[in-house]
Amino acid sequence: MGHHPGPTFTTYLATAVAGQPAAPALDELAAAHLITEVAEGRYRFHDLIRLYALGCAGPDEAAQTRTVLFTWYLALGETANQLLEPARDRVKLSWQDPPPSLPPLPDATRALDLLDDERPSLLPVARLAATHGDPRITWQLTYLLASYYTHRGRWSDYTEICREGLAAALRLDDPVGERLMRSGLGVACNVTHRHEDALQQLTRALELMREGGDQRGQGMALNNIAHAHAQLGRLPAARDAFEQALALHTADNHLPGVTLALNNLADIHTQLADFEAAFGALRRALRLARDLGNAHLEGAVLQNLGETLLADGDEDGALHHFELALAIRRRIGEKRREAGTANAIGLLQLSRGAHASALDHFGRALALSREIDDPHLESATLANMALLG
Helix, strand or coil: CCCCCCCCEEHHHHHHHHCCCCHHHHHHHHHCCCEEEEECCEEEECHHHHHHHHHHCCHHHHHHHHHHHHHHHHHHHHHHHHHHCCCCCCCCCCCCCCCCCCCCCCCHHHHHHHHHHHHHHHHHHHHHHHHHCCHHHHHHHHHHHHHHHHHHCCHHHHHHHHHHHHHHHHHHCCHHHHHHHHHHHHHHHHHCCCHHHHHHHHHHHHHHHHHCCCHHHHHHHHHHHHHHHHHCCCHHHHHHHHHHHHHHHHHHCCHHHHHHHHHHHHHHHHHCCCHHHHHHHHHHHHHHHHHHCCHHHHHHHHHHHHHHHHHCCCHHHHHHHHHHHHHHHHHHCCHHHHHHHHHHHHHHHHHCCCHHHHHHHHHHHHHHHHHCCCHHHHHHHHHHHHCCC
Protein backbone atom coordinates (compact mmCIF):
# COMPACT_ATOMS: atom_id res chain seq x y z
CA MET A 1 0.00 0.00 0.00
CA GLY A 2 3.03 2.28 0.08
CA HIS A 3 2.45 2.79 -3.64
CA HIS A 4 -0.93 4.42 -3.00
CA PRO A 5 -0.36 8.15 -3.69
CA GLY A 6 -3.18 9.51 -1.53
CA PRO A 7 -3.19 10.29 2.20
CA THR A 8 -5.54 7.46 3.27
CA PHE A 9 -6.82 4.10 2.03
CA THR A 10 -9.64 1.71 2.88
CA THR A 11 -9.69 -1.92 3.93
CA TYR A 12 -11.45 -2.66 0.64
CA LEU A 13 -8.59 -1.25 -1.42
CA ALA A 14 -5.99 -3.03 0.69
CA THR A 15 -7.89 -6.29 0.21
CA ALA A 16 -7.91 -5.76 -3.55
CA VAL A 17 -4.15 -5.09 -3.57
CA ALA A 18 -3.35 -8.05 -1.31
CA GLY A 19 -5.64 -10.44 -3.15
CA GLN A 20 -6.95 -11.68 0.19
CA PRO A 21 -8.78 -10.22 3.23
CA ALA A 22 -6.54 -7.45 4.58
CA ALA A 23 -8.35 -6.58 7.81
CA PRO A 24 -6.27 -8.87 10.11
CA ALA A 25 -2.98 -7.50 8.78
CA LEU A 26 -4.21 -3.90 9.02
CA ASP A 27 -5.34 -4.46 12.61
CA GLU A 28 -1.91 -5.85 13.47
CA LEU A 29 -0.11 -2.93 11.80
CA ALA A 30 -2.37 -0.42 13.56
CA ALA A 31 -1.80 -2.11 16.93
CA ALA A 32 1.95 -1.74 16.33
CA HIS A 33 1.48 1.94 15.42
CA LEU A 34 2.89 1.39 11.93
CA ILE A 35 -0.35 2.72 10.40
CA THR A 36 -3.12 4.81 11.97
CA GLU A 37 -6.83 4.10 11.70
CA VAL A 38 -8.28 7.57 11.04
CA ALA A 39 -11.89 6.35 10.64
CA GLU A 40 -13.56 2.97 10.67
CA GLY A 41 -11.91 0.91 7.92
CA ARG A 42 -9.71 3.82 6.73
CA TYR A 43 -5.96 4.03 7.40
CA ARG A 44 -3.04 6.41 7.01
CA PHE A 45 0.71 5.80 6.83
CA HIS A 46 3.31 7.84 8.63
CA ASP A 47 5.46 9.36 5.86
CA LEU A 48 8.61 7.49 6.88
CA ILE A 49 6.76 4.17 7.12
CA ARG A 50 5.34 4.77 3.62
CA LEU A 51 8.89 5.29 2.30
CA TYR A 52 10.03 2.12 4.03
CA ALA A 53 7.09 0.20 2.52
CA LEU A 54 7.99 1.51 -0.94
CA GLY A 55 11.54 0.26 -0.48
CA CYS A 56 10.32 -3.20 0.52
CA ALA A 57 8.27 -3.73 -2.65
CA GLY A 58 10.05 -5.15 -5.68
CA PRO A 59 9.48 -3.87 -9.26
CA ASP A 60 6.97 -6.59 -10.11
CA GLU A 61 5.01 -5.99 -6.93
CA ALA A 62 4.99 -2.26 -7.60
CA ALA A 63 3.65 -2.67 -11.13
CA GLN A 64 1.00 -5.15 -10.03
CA THR A 65 -0.07 -2.89 -7.16
CA ARG A 66 -0.45 0.13 -9.43
CA THR A 67 -2.55 -1.90 -11.85
CA VAL A 68 -4.93 -2.91 -9.05
CA LEU A 69 -5.04 0.66 -7.72
CA PHE A 70 -6.03 2.07 -11.10
CA THR A 71 -8.61 -0.64 -11.68
CA TRP A 72 -10.14 -0.07 -8.24
CA TYR A 73 -10.49 3.68 -8.78
CA LEU A 74 -11.90 3.21 -12.28
CA ALA A 75 -14.47 0.79 -10.88
CA LEU A 76 -15.31 3.28 -8.12
CA GLY A 77 -15.70 6.09 -10.66
CA GLU A 78 -17.86 3.99 -12.96
CA THR A 79 -20.13 2.79 -10.14
CA ALA A 80 -20.55 6.27 -8.67
CA ASN A 81 -21.22 7.79 -12.10
CA GLN A 82 -23.97 5.25 -12.78
CA LEU A 83 -25.63 6.20 -9.48
CA LEU A 84 -25.18 9.96 -9.81
CA GLU A 85 -25.64 10.67 -13.50
CA PRO A 86 -26.35 7.55 -15.60
CA ALA A 87 -26.98 9.64 -18.74
CA ARG A 88 -23.29 10.57 -18.63
CA ASP A 89 -22.15 7.51 -20.56
CA ARG A 90 -19.43 8.54 -23.01
CA VAL A 91 -16.88 6.29 -21.28
CA LYS A 92 -17.84 2.61 -21.07
CA LEU A 93 -15.34 0.29 -19.49
CA SER A 94 -14.95 -3.36 -20.41
CA TRP A 95 -13.50 -5.58 -17.71
CA GLN A 96 -11.25 -8.45 -18.76
CA ASP A 97 -11.57 -9.75 -15.20
CA PRO A 98 -14.20 -8.76 -12.63
CA PRO A 99 -13.18 -5.43 -11.05
CA PRO A 100 -11.97 -5.57 -7.45
CA SER A 101 -14.57 -5.31 -4.71
CA LEU A 102 -15.73 -1.89 -3.58
CA PRO A 103 -17.46 -0.86 -0.35
CA PRO A 104 -21.23 -1.33 -0.60
CA LEU A 105 -22.72 1.56 -2.61
CA PRO A 106 -26.49 1.10 -2.40
CA ASP A 107 -27.37 4.62 -3.48
CA ALA A 108 -26.06 8.00 -4.62
CA THR A 109 -25.73 9.32 -1.08
CA ARG A 110 -23.34 6.54 -0.08
CA ALA A 111 -21.35 7.03 -3.31
CA LEU A 112 -20.97 10.75 -2.59
CA ASP A 113 -19.90 10.08 0.98
CA LEU A 114 -17.26 7.59 -0.12
CA LEU A 115 -15.92 9.94 -2.78
CA ASP A 116 -15.79 12.73 -0.20
CA ASP A 117 -13.45 10.49 1.81
CA GLU A 118 -11.45 9.58 -1.29
CA ARG A 119 -11.33 13.13 -2.72
CA PRO A 120 -7.75 13.91 -1.55
CA SER A 121 -6.57 10.78 -3.39
CA LEU A 122 -8.36 11.30 -6.72
CA LEU A 123 -5.99 13.80 -8.32
CA PRO A 124 -2.84 11.97 -7.11
CA VAL A 125 -4.18 8.70 -8.53
CA ALA A 126 -4.92 10.38 -11.88
CA ARG A 127 -1.40 11.81 -11.96
CA LEU A 128 0.16 8.47 -11.04
CA ALA A 129 -1.73 6.78 -13.88
CA ALA A 130 -0.36 9.33 -16.33
CA THR A 131 3.25 8.78 -15.26
CA HIS A 132 3.36 5.11 -14.16
CA GLY A 133 0.44 3.49 -15.91
CA ASP A 134 -1.74 4.06 -18.94
CA PRO A 135 -2.51 7.76 -19.58
CA ARG A 136 -5.86 6.61 -20.97
CA ILE A 137 -6.83 5.77 -17.38
CA THR A 138 -6.22 9.39 -16.41
CA TRP A 139 -8.73 10.89 -18.81
CA GLN A 140 -11.25 8.06 -18.37
CA LEU A 141 -11.17 8.45 -14.59
CA THR A 142 -11.55 12.22 -14.96
CA TYR A 143 -14.63 11.76 -17.11
CA LEU A 144 -16.21 9.26 -14.72
CA LEU A 145 -15.62 11.54 -11.72
CA ALA A 146 -17.22 14.59 -13.32
CA SER A 147 -20.64 13.78 -11.87
CA TYR A 148 -19.12 13.76 -8.36
CA TYR A 149 -17.52 17.17 -8.82
CA THR A 150 -20.76 18.51 -10.31
CA HIS A 151 -22.65 17.43 -7.20
CA ARG A 152 -20.11 18.57 -4.66
CA GLY A 153 -18.82 21.68 -6.43
CA ARG A 154 -15.11 21.12 -5.83
CA TRP A 155 -14.32 23.06 -8.96
CA SER A 156 -10.68 23.87 -8.27
CA ASP A 157 -10.04 20.13 -7.89
CA TYR A 158 -12.03 19.39 -11.03
CA THR A 159 -10.13 22.00 -13.03
CA GLU A 160 -6.82 20.41 -12.06
CA ILE A 161 -7.90 16.85 -12.80
CA CYS A 162 -9.27 17.98 -16.19
CA ARG A 163 -5.90 19.53 -17.01
CA GLU A 164 -4.23 16.22 -16.15
CA GLY A 165 -6.77 14.36 -18.29
CA LEU A 166 -6.26 16.70 -21.24
CA ALA A 167 -2.47 16.40 -21.02
CA ALA A 168 -2.80 12.60 -20.96
CA ALA A 169 -5.09 12.58 -24.01
CA LEU A 170 -2.74 14.88 -25.93
CA ARG A 171 0.20 12.64 -25.04
CA LEU A 172 -1.69 9.71 -26.51
CA ASP A 173 -2.87 11.72 -29.52
CA ASP A 174 -6.35 10.47 -28.56
CA PRO A 175 -9.06 12.64 -30.20
CA VAL A 176 -11.89 11.10 -28.15
CA GLY A 177 -10.12 11.81 -24.90
CA GLU A 178 -9.07 15.27 -26.04
CA ARG A 179 -12.57 16.40 -26.97
CA LEU A 180 -14.08 15.05 -23.73
CA MET A 181 -11.37 16.63 -21.59
CA ARG A 182 -11.55 19.99 -23.37
CA SER A 183 -15.31 19.91 -22.89
CA GLY A 184 -14.94 19.15 -19.19
CA LEU A 185 -12.27 21.80 -18.72
CA GLY A 186 -14.50 24.31 -20.50
CA VAL A 187 -17.29 23.58 -18.03
CA ALA A 188 -14.90 24.06 -15.10
CA CYS A 189 -13.70 27.38 -16.55
CA ASN A 190 -17.29 28.55 -16.96
CA VAL A 191 -18.17 27.72 -13.36
CA THR A 192 -15.05 29.48 -12.06
CA HIS A 193 -15.93 32.59 -14.12
CA ARG A 194 -13.11 32.29 -16.67
CA HIS A 195 -15.45 32.47 -19.62
CA GLU A 196 -12.93 33.44 -22.32
CA ASP A 197 -10.78 30.45 -21.30
CA ALA A 198 -13.93 28.33 -21.44
CA LEU A 199 -14.65 29.49 -24.99
CA GLN A 200 -11.11 28.60 -26.05
CA GLN A 201 -11.42 25.03 -24.74
CA LEU A 202 -15.01 24.52 -25.89
CA THR A 203 -14.48 25.89 -29.39
CA ARG A 204 -11.67 23.37 -29.92
CA ALA A 205 -13.83 20.62 -28.40
CA LEU A 206 -16.62 21.52 -30.84
CA GLU A 207 -14.23 21.28 -33.79
CA LEU A 208 -13.13 17.83 -32.66
CA MET A 209 -16.73 16.73 -32.11
CA ARG A 210 -17.58 17.77 -35.66
CA GLU A 211 -14.51 16.03 -37.08
CA GLY A 212 -15.52 12.85 -35.24
CA GLY A 213 -19.19 13.07 -36.24
CA ASP A 214 -20.16 13.25 -32.57
CA GLN A 215 -23.57 14.93 -32.77
CA ARG A 216 -24.38 14.62 -29.09
CA GLY A 217 -20.98 15.98 -28.14
CA GLN A 218 -21.52 18.94 -30.44
CA GLY A 219 -24.77 19.71 -28.67
CA MET A 220 -23.14 19.65 -25.24
CA ALA A 221 -20.23 21.83 -26.39
CA LEU A 222 -22.61 24.34 -27.96
CA ASN A 223 -24.66 24.44 -24.77
CA ASN A 224 -21.57 25.35 -22.75
CA ILE A 225 -20.36 27.81 -25.40
CA ALA A 226 -23.75 29.50 -25.16
CA HIS A 227 -23.43 29.68 -21.38
CA ALA A 228 -20.07 31.46 -21.71
CA HIS A 229 -21.54 33.97 -24.18
CA ALA A 230 -24.49 34.58 -21.86
CA GLN A 231 -22.21 35.29 -18.90
CA LEU A 232 -20.22 37.72 -21.07
CA GLY A 233 -23.43 39.54 -21.99
CA ARG A 234 -23.54 38.33 -25.60
CA LEU A 235 -27.19 37.30 -25.52
CA PRO A 236 -27.82 36.95 -29.30
CA ALA A 237 -24.75 34.69 -29.65
CA ALA A 238 -25.88 32.69 -26.62
CA ARG A 239 -29.40 32.27 -28.00
CA ASP A 240 -28.07 31.09 -31.38
CA ALA A 241 -25.78 28.51 -29.76
CA PHE A 242 -28.53 27.22 -27.45
CA GLU A 243 -30.87 26.85 -30.43
CA GLN A 244 -28.21 24.90 -32.33
CA ALA A 245 -27.71 22.65 -29.29
CA LEU A 246 -31.46 22.07 -29.03
CA ALA A 247 -31.70 21.15 -32.72
CA LEU A 248 -28.80 18.68 -32.45
CA HIS A 249 -30.12 16.99 -29.31
CA THR A 250 -33.62 16.80 -30.77
CA ALA A 251 -32.33 15.18 -33.96
CA ASP A 252 -30.29 12.73 -31.86
CA ASN A 253 -33.27 12.10 -29.52
CA HIS A 254 -30.98 12.77 -26.56
CA LEU A 255 -33.67 13.79 -24.08
CA PRO A 256 -31.39 14.96 -21.22
CA GLY A 257 -29.66 17.23 -23.73
CA VAL A 258 -33.00 18.50 -25.00
CA THR A 259 -34.09 19.25 -21.43
CA LEU A 260 -30.89 21.12 -20.64
CA ALA A 261 -30.99 23.13 -23.86
CA LEU A 262 -34.63 24.12 -23.28
CA ASN A 263 -33.86 25.18 -19.73
CA ASN A 264 -30.91 27.30 -20.79
CA LEU A 265 -32.71 28.79 -23.77
CA ALA A 266 -35.49 29.85 -21.40
CA ASP A 267 -32.96 31.81 -19.38
CA ILE A 268 -32.04 33.85 -22.45
CA HIS A 269 -35.72 34.48 -23.19
CA THR A 270 -36.14 35.69 -19.61
CA GLN A 271 -33.21 38.09 -19.92
CA LEU A 272 -34.78 39.40 -23.12
CA ALA A 273 -38.14 39.76 -21.27
CA ASP A 274 -39.85 37.27 -23.59
CA PHE A 275 -41.66 35.54 -20.73
CA GLU A 276 -44.12 33.64 -22.89
CA ALA A 277 -41.32 31.89 -24.74
CA ALA A 278 -39.43 31.29 -21.47
CA PHE A 279 -42.39 29.67 -19.70
CA GLY A 280 -43.18 27.52 -22.74
CA ALA A 281 -39.64 26.15 -22.84
CA LEU A 282 -39.54 25.62 -19.07
CA ARG A 283 -42.85 23.76 -18.92
CA ARG A 284 -41.63 21.39 -21.62
CA ALA A 285 -38.25 20.98 -19.88
CA LEU A 286 -39.90 20.19 -16.54
CA ARG A 287 -42.08 17.49 -18.10
CA LEU A 288 -39.05 15.91 -19.72
CA ALA A 289 -36.96 16.03 -16.54
CA ARG A 290 -39.71 14.35 -14.54
CA ASP A 291 -40.38 11.76 -17.25
CA LEU A 292 -36.67 10.93 -17.23
CA GLY A 293 -36.62 10.73 -13.43
CA ASN A 294 -33.61 13.05 -13.52
CA ALA A 295 -33.59 14.95 -10.22
CA HIS A 296 -30.53 17.01 -11.22
CA LEU A 297 -32.33 18.41 -14.27
CA GLU A 298 -35.61 18.81 -12.39
CA GLY A 299 -33.86 20.93 -9.78
CA ALA A 300 -32.26 23.07 -12.47
CA VAL A 301 -35.57 23.69 -14.25
CA LEU A 302 -37.40 24.49 -10.99
CA GLN A 303 -34.67 26.99 -10.12
CA ASN A 304 -35.00 28.61 -13.52
CA LEU A 305 -38.78 28.71 -13.22
CA GLY A 306 -38.33 30.58 -9.95
CA GLU A 307 -36.01 33.09 -11.58
CA THR A 308 -38.42 33.62 -14.48
CA LEU A 309 -41.45 34.03 -12.20
CA LEU A 310 -39.51 36.54 -10.12
CA ALA A 311 -38.54 38.52 -13.21
CA ASP A 312 -42.21 38.50 -14.25
CA GLY A 313 -43.28 39.88 -10.87
CA ASP A 314 -44.68 36.73 -9.22
CA GLU A 315 -42.77 36.57 -5.92
CA ASP A 316 -44.98 33.92 -4.31
CA GLY A 317 -44.63 31.62 -7.33
CA ALA A 318 -40.89 32.23 -7.42
CA LEU A 319 -40.46 31.37 -3.74
CA HIS A 320 -42.48 28.16 -4.15
CA HIS A 321 -40.32 26.97 -7.03
CA PHE A 322 -37.08 27.96 -5.29
CA GLU A 323 -38.12 25.89 -2.26
CA LEU A 324 -38.90 22.89 -4.48
CA ALA A 325 -35.48 23.23 -6.13
CA LEU A 326 -33.77 23.61 -2.74
CA ALA A 327 -35.37 20.40 -1.41
CA ILE A 328 -34.24 18.40 -4.46
CA ARG A 329 -30.70 19.76 -4.41
CA ARG A 330 -30.34 19.09 -0.70
CA ARG A 331 -31.70 15.55 -1.15
CA ILE A 332 -29.31 14.59 -3.93
CA GLY A 333 -26.26 16.27 -2.41
CA GLU A 334 -25.69 19.07 -4.94
CA LYS A 335 -24.02 21.34 -2.44
CA ARG A 336 -22.94 24.15 -4.75
CA ARG A 337 -26.36 24.36 -6.39
CA GLU A 338 -28.07 24.13 -3.00
CA ALA A 339 -26.06 27.15 -1.92
CA GLY A 340 -27.08 29.02 -5.08
CA THR A 341 -30.75 28.34 -4.42
CA ALA A 342 -30.39 29.32 -0.75
CA ASN A 343 -28.90 32.64 -1.88
CA ALA A 344 -31.81 33.18 -4.27
CA ILE A 345 -34.34 32.57 -1.48
CA GLY A 346 -32.36 34.82 0.87
CA LEU A 347 -32.42 37.70 -1.61
CA LEU A 348 -36.13 37.29 -2.21
CA GLN A 349 -36.88 37.19 1.51
CA LEU A 350 -34.67 40.22 2.04
CA SER A 351 -36.65 42.19 -0.55
CA ARG A 352 -39.82 41.30 1.35
CA GLY A 353 -38.42 42.42 4.69
CA ALA A 354 -38.17 38.88 6.11
CA HIS A 355 -34.67 39.47 7.47
CA ALA A 356 -34.54 36.44 9.79
CA SER A 357 -35.38 34.04 6.95
CA ALA A 358 -32.91 35.81 4.64
CA LEU A 359 -30.13 35.47 7.23
CA ASP A 360 -30.89 31.77 7.73
CA HIS A 361 -30.61 31.08 4.00
CA PHE A 362 -27.48 33.20 3.54
CA GLY A 363 -25.93 31.42 6.53
CA ARG A 364 -26.58 28.03 4.97
CA ALA A 365 -25.14 29.20 1.64
CA LEU A 366 -22.04 30.56 3.37
CA ALA A 367 -21.46 27.32 5.26
CA LEU A 368 -21.79 25.31 2.06
CA SER A 369 -19.48 27.62 0.08
CA ARG A 370 -16.78 27.18 2.71
CA GLU A 371 -17.34 23.44 2.95
CA ILE A 372 -16.75 23.02 -0.79
CA ASP A 373 -13.96 25.64 -0.88
CA ASP A 374 -15.62 27.87 -3.50
CA PRO A 375 -14.25 31.43 -3.06
CA HIS A 376 -16.52 32.93 -5.75
CA LEU A 377 -19.62 31.57 -4.09
CA GLU A 378 -18.37 32.58 -0.65
CA SER A 379 -17.70 36.14 -1.84
CA ALA A 380 -21.15 36.45 -3.46
CA THR A 381 -22.81 35.12 -0.31
CA LEU A 382 -20.93 37.55 1.94
CA ALA A 383 -21.99 40.39 -0.37
CA ASN A 384 -25.60 39.26 0.03
CA MET A 385 -25.25 39.14 3.81
CA ALA A 386 -23.87 42.69 3.80
CA LEU A 387 -27.19 43.87 2.35
CA LEU A 388 -28.79 43.01 5.70
CA GLY A 389 -26.94 45.97 7.23
